[in-house]
Amino acid sequence: MNLSILSKQKIQSKIKVRKYVVHNYLLYYLFRFAAALGQEVFYITFLPFTLWNIDSYIARRLIIVWCIVMYVGQASKDLLKWPRPSSPPVVKLETRVEAEYGMPSTHAIAATAISFTFLLAAMERYQFPFVLGFVAALCLSTLVSLSRLYTGMHTVLDVICGALIALLFIALTFPLWDAVDHLILTNPIFPVLVVVAGFLLSYNYPKLDHYSTTRADTTVILGVGAGTCVGVWIINLIGLTYMPSGVLPLPLPPLSYPLLFKQLLRFILGVTLLVLTRYIAKTLSLKALGSWYKVSTQDVLVRQRLEIEVPYKFVTYTSIGLVATSVVPWIYYLVKL
Template sequence: MYIGQVAKDILKWPRPSSPPVVKLEKRVIAEYGMPSTHAMASTAIAFTLLISTMDRYQYPFVLGLVMAVVFSTLVCLSRLYTGMHTVLDVLGGVLITALLIALTYPAWTLIDCLDSASPLFPVCVIVVPFFLCYNYPVSDYYSPTRADTTTIMAAGAGVTIGCWINHFFHLVSKPAESLPVIQNIPPLTTDLLVLVLTKFAVGIVLILLVRQLVQNLSLQVLYSWFKVVTRNKEARRRLEIEVPYKFVTYTSVGICATTFVPMLHRFLGLP
């Protein structure tokens, strides 16, 4: 996502002109168009999930491939329908993601080992994304690109740190030796559906509470440090405030989602 967002501000290709295109979204209208980060994200999520699970769970590969293609295609078409991207923007996003997956795939296992073993890994996960976000390319005018990039990078860093905490401090149980290499996906029953929805609701409530608490606290600290009026919403757009508060907030959200939510589930007796 960082590569895609930065590419927008470097290439500075405009979004489709209106008219003739009718733009159905207003929030990101100030951003540039090439490449489509929605196309990048949907392609990355769908196909990394497919690649990561095809040797772990038992399901027809063709079915998984079709679902990945359909999901990414629907997202790409939605960007055309809303008038936010051209076909070239979407194709550019898909091709960039395909190239990144191909280049990084050989290192997935190594990254996973570092995640679970190295005590210095969390430092790199925090310092590198924060440095990249703080040194985001300066735009000619304000757009939500930097804020969105910081949110995504911070959430990813938080999830990674949360997984590291789980493995490093043995907060997750290791699978039994008798566990088959390829597992069957459990059937969807009423009990399972109720359990999933309950765990989801509990997790969402905790995440929202953590997000609100950390956001308010980090903003108060930054406002006090830089002597900014608390109710000045424009101050949130300043580099020295926007990047730190969003990074701290969404890193906390990522850690909460991967570490504290499962702990709460176990405390409540939710398997």
């Protein structure tokens, strides 16, 4: 009888209990979609699309600003160690990042940084109503920030501090963007320094008192930034950096079906190459690390160890950044796409 009761209790404990009821599906899907705008799936689509189909000038600024402010935000979480909102009273709709600390909100940081960096960089290149662009940037960053409250992952203070960090960084560094961009494109030492600094910052990330995804995510971000710096230097060296003709700012080009079809082809080809790069770089780096440390990298716990996780993620995403900014544009040039 006791064994029967215990088995029933085990079965009941394994049944997933629904902890909330959705009354307004419009708000639910709106904020779940907005929350996705601060996740990897958005970065690996929007940033490459900007690079390949809009303007590499804007994309370079987006990636560099995004990398720096995200490192500041991620490291701040593990230094401050402020917990996320307790549940109850809130209901947490995400589980992947639940083990991370809360202050500041890196979703708010990323959304604010990307929105307003895009606005300021595009303002120098293209003619468009600034007020309209400002409203769009404000709406996007606000929507993503509010989604963190709706999903129960952050407090109002977390979100406000995240947005302020991004805005303060943009305000302080905006006068230096052109000078830094020139260094990245023309100085052969600068990209090397970025790669070394990115790896050291990842490896010496603030010590975790329990495992969370912050160190891995930070390594991914710094790897993309390092690969981007190397890639844009290479593409500039071979003379394929996009330079618009005419007096800046330029009028926006008219949209047409042939142009949209061409952009779609470029995007599909580019993303396919990035997926292949990720698979090859990840597989080879894990095999090399497994052989070096004589461990099985098939084990999830082994891949979470510092000496395994940081090198394989940094190598993988540095390769992705490098391919996205140099190999893919070079292939577009060869196939006249």
